[in-house]
Amino acid sequence: MTGSTSQERWTDLDAAGAVNQRVVDDYRRDGFVRVRGILEPAEVTRFKAAAEAYLAAHRSENFSRDAVFTQLVNVWPRDPTIAELTLHPRIARVAEQLAGIPLRIWHDHMLVKEPHNNVATEFHQDRPYWPHASDRHSLSAWVALVDVPFERGCMTFLPGTQNLTGFRPQNLHDEEDLFTVDPSLRWRPRVTVPLRAGDCTFHSSYTGHMALPNRTDQARFAHVTIYMDADTVYAGTPHVVTDPLGLAAGDRLDGETFPRPWGTTGG
Ligand SMILES: O=C(O)CCC(=O)C(=O)O
Numbered sequence: 001m002t003g004s005t006s007q008e009r010w011t012d013l014d015a016a017g018a019v020n021q022r023v024v025d026d027y028r029r030d031g032f033v034r035v036r037g038i039l040e041p042a043e044v045t046r047f048k049a050a051a052e053a054y055l056a057a058h059r060s061e062n063f064s065r066d067a068v069f070t071q072l073v074n075v076w077p078r079d080p081t082i083a084e085l086t087l088h089p090r091i092a093r094v095a096e097q098l099a100g101i102p103l104r105i106w107h108d109h110m111l112v113k114e115p116h117n118n119v120a121t122e123f124h125q126d127r128p129y130w131p132h133a134s135d136r137h138s139l140s141a142w143v144a145l146v147d148v149p150f151e152r153g154c155m156t157f158l159p160g161t162q163n164l165t166g167f168r169p170q171n172l173h174d175e176e177d178l179f180t181v182d183p184s185l186r187w188r189p190r191v192t193v194p195l196r197a198g199d200c201t202f203h204s205s206y207t208g209h210m211a212l213p214n215r216t217d218q219a220r221f222a223h224v225t226i227y228m229d230a231d232t233v234y235a236g237t238p239h240v241v242t243d244p245l246g247l248a249a250g251d252r253l254d255g256e257t258f259p260r261p262w263g264t265t266g267g
Pocket of ligand 1: 140211222
């Protein structure tokens with residue numbers, strides 16, 4: 001289905017599960033794109049229930065309801081249902097279409113803005129945080145597991161910033177930080193993208209982005225799968241995902257820990 005009546009949900013996927021060239025072109029021009037209906041309604045119900053259960057079991061006792069978000073990193077190796085979401089072939093296929101290169105999973109994370117957290121995730125790029133080298137592209141699939149209108153904390157992007165490499169990591173708690181790094185970005189147009197449950201946005205790891213505060217009574221559940229170039233090597237700098245692995249700079253980030261998206265370790 002490529003359109004909808006009032007009874008049906010939109011999807012931007014064709015019958016083979018691919019997006020059309022316009023979507024790919026939009027992504028490459030802007031550094032982000034929305035893909036509606038990447039999950040079926042029954043999948044949303046199942047994955048949301050799994051995400052809620054995982055959050056209830058794993059959120060730390062001293063979590064803060066007014067934090068930017070509750071973040072649970074690398075859920076997929078610990079929860080078989082969420083693994084189906086993180087390794088979802090339909091999402092991975094679109095990610096590879098957009099990236100134009102073979103990808104691996106870098107990590108997933110569940111990002112929950114608690115009801116009335118009232119705190120934005122401030123503008124930042126993702127890639128400066130990561131210990132990656134020799135990579136050509138990386139991107140995130142930000143999947144809405146509940147409806148995420150403006151007031152529940154949807155994402156805002158700075159189109160065209162995906163080509164800005166070489167910046168230091170920016171503080172996502174500081175609304176000025178990215179604009180301190182590059183004052184010209186303050187004058188860029190911003191695009192805010194509300195999502196229905198089951199929709200997602202893909203954004204390049206260099207695209208500047210933020211998420212609005214959650215000012216509603218319902219938690220904002222986003223499941224984010226991050227894909228990296230399948231040939232990425234470890235840069236040797238600290239990161240919560242790689243710190244326990246005993247890697248040396250130059251080691252390939254591959255194998256079971258960083259699988260190809262459809263769950264194989266080959267390639
Ligand atoms: O969902 C959020 O609050 C921020 C998400 C984000 O920064 C990301 O997925 O890269």
